[in-house]
Amino acid sequence: MKYFLDYETRESPYLLNIEHLKNPFAYKLKVNLSEVGEPQEMVVDIPETFNYLLGLKVKKIKARENNSRRYLFILGEKEGRNIAIVWREYSDSWKEEDFKKDKEFIVNEIKEWQPSIVYINGQSVLTPTIGEIRYIEPEFKRLMES
Known part of the structure; x- marks a missing residue:
């Protein structure tokens, strides 16, 4: 199950991608701040x-x-x-x-x-x-x- 989850989520914009930390000051994730509506891309600290x-x-x-x-x-x-x-x-x-x-x-x-x-x-x-x-x-x- 863990292998399947890793495979299915590896390119997900909702999860941290360690490979993209070349500019840690502008790292963005899609975040859903409310129960309804589309997730928004936000800079993460x-x-x-x-x-x-x-x-x-x-x-x-x-x-x-x-x-x-x-x-x-x-x-x-x-x-x-x-x-x-x-x-x-x-x-x-x-x-x-x-x-x-x-x-x-x-x-x-x-x-x-x-x-x-x-x-x-x-x-x-x-x-x-x-x-x-x-x-x-x-x-x-x-x-x-x-």
Whole structure:
């Protein structure tokens, strides 16, 4: 039954599509706010949803821009550990130089926080020198299924 449900709903505009988090600030879902009428497409606060699912106690939020790309840094605590969550707009067309600049910018923004764990959306070249690196998409999917 679960396989059938996964198959039937994989392209549904009513369910979160983890593959579309390249721009987490403009993610839309069809939402029905009333019992009658057509569902409306609305922007969903993906970062806030992830914080909630993760059980993060948010301490600080920083919105930044770098190379015309939006970044959102969420700094918080969970189980006595400092956690940094990095959301940013990215593209499949990024080159090696784009990833290097991205890494430099992120490291500079979170180094004071000294996180144990850093969650990031999409591909990155972050290294464990700033904390354990975890990717948001598989974690988001795991949290939504539990």
